Amino acid sequence: MVDLPDAEPVTYTVDKGRVERGFDFGATAEWQVVRRATNAASGTVTGVLVRPGSSVRSGDALYRVDERPVFVASGAVPQYRDLSAGDVGQDVRQLQQLLTDRGYLSSTPSGTFGTATESAVRAWQRASGVRETGVVPRGDLLFVERLPARVRLAGSITVGAQLSPGAEAVHVLAASPRFTMTLSDEQLDSVPPNARVRVSTGGQTWKAQVASLQAGEPGETTLVLRGARGGEVCGAQCDRYIGTHGPQRLRATVVVVPRTSGPMVPAAAIQSDVNGGLFVTDTSGEQRPVEVLAADGGQAIVDGLEIGTEILLFGQAEAQSG
Incomplete structure (x- = not known):
């Protein structure tokens, strides 16, 4: 039997990064007749x-x-x-x-x-x-x-x-247009409660939030949007971008993971201790406690590490040694 050399530990240098994830849907804006x-x-x-x-x-x-x-x-x-x-x-x-x-x-x-x-x-x-x-x-x-x-x-x-x-x-x-999204039951499952939404048209983007849900046709639900701060979605720009001739279609991105920047590490480097706390291990073997601020696609933005810190990627090391 031939002895295999121990696999070298895989390291990663913490760098600044950003994660974000969202789903694109259609939205409608309409000045309602009161x-x-x-x-x-x-x-x-x-x-x-x-x-x-x-x-x-x-x-x-x-x-x-x-x-x-x-x-x-x-x-x-x-x-x-x-x-x-x-x-x-x-x-x-x-x-x-x-x-x-x-x-x-x-x-x-x-x-x-x-x-x-x-x-x-x-x-x-x-x-x-x-x-x-x-x-x-x-x-x-x-x-x-x-x-x-x-x-x-x-x-x-x-x-x-x-x-x-x-x-x-x-x-x-009405004083301002009504913004809505109509989703199927399957699409609705992917939308968090009170989700943040970015609404775009004509090169302009507004921040919004799901304010309420209304039953629609069988298998569908209408999501009513409001401005991110509780006001109008389009604010002072409604006149410029939303026509009054009838419903206007827009692009809406439901934010599932909000845009978050900071020290970014592979999710495989994060482990939990017996008390449920999260940590990474640096190249000296020290466990460094971290808080995950956001994660998506195998990457995580964390608090508790400085840019340039070298850490071990245990998941990758185990895969190589296996």
């Missing part, structure tokens, strides 16, 4: 005056019907009649609030169309380029509950379209 408002004018659309997703305030013109502008104003009651001197009601109060917001009326809205309101209407009409009558015809105003608001005109509001009262005209959008 309210709808209907048109009250009759005629032909002759102009579209706001871009999709624009933020509008009280008194802004949205579109033209027979060359007459339709203005947005704050209120829950639609304009169901012409408004003129002597009228009383919530719709009058809403008109007065518009005139107050635009600086034409200084008195507190009362809901009664008096001489001060008529004078304010005339001044507003004169400034808006419409015929000065002191009467607000039905269809001149489109009321939505809260302003300012981000809006998108309905598909029926296009130049040349014929409009009649009751047609859907304006979609009021």
Whole structure:
């Protein structure tokens, strides 16, 4: 029998490294419609005056019907009649609030169309380029509950379209887009609770987090995302990167092992003692306690070692001597 020479121990010099692991999925961003408002004018659309997703305030013109502008104003009651001197009601109060917001009326809205309101209407009409009558015809105003608001005109509001009262005209959008991921049950198994997510589109990346789960189609679950700090995913960049025309597909990376940098060692060099503590052995034979900060692909980032320390790779040494 021939004696084999003892295998030389395999050593490793600790160097700075980084580990990270994630799974790529698809995500969707969409500005959801929170309210709808209907048109009250009759005629032909002759102009579209706001871009999709624009933020509008009280008194802004949205579109033209027979060359007459339709203005947005704050209120829950639609304009169901012409408004003129002597009228009383919530719709009058809403008109007065518009005139107050635009600086034409200084008195507190009362809901009664008096001489001060008529004078304010005339001044507003004169400034808006419409015929000065002191009467607000039905269809001149489109009321939505809260302003300012981000809006998108309905598909029926296009130049040349014929409009009649009751047609859907304006979609009021949420303050920020909703980000979601829809995963199969098998994909969901790989996603940790409250997982961190990187969402990317157009060369821009945002940090997000899984906020909640919602049941979807059979075998699917929708993950709702929020910003990494609890706010909007896209923050101040939503307008630039997320269109308001409909759902937009993005790339989403679910972070399973967060990006971690530091002293990196092969996982095979890490052993545990009788008390469950972890250590590596340096080339002098000393056991050096370590804490594993992150690991992936056979490599681990640890705390407790300095860059340049030489350690033994017991797993590799055993494999060679076997």
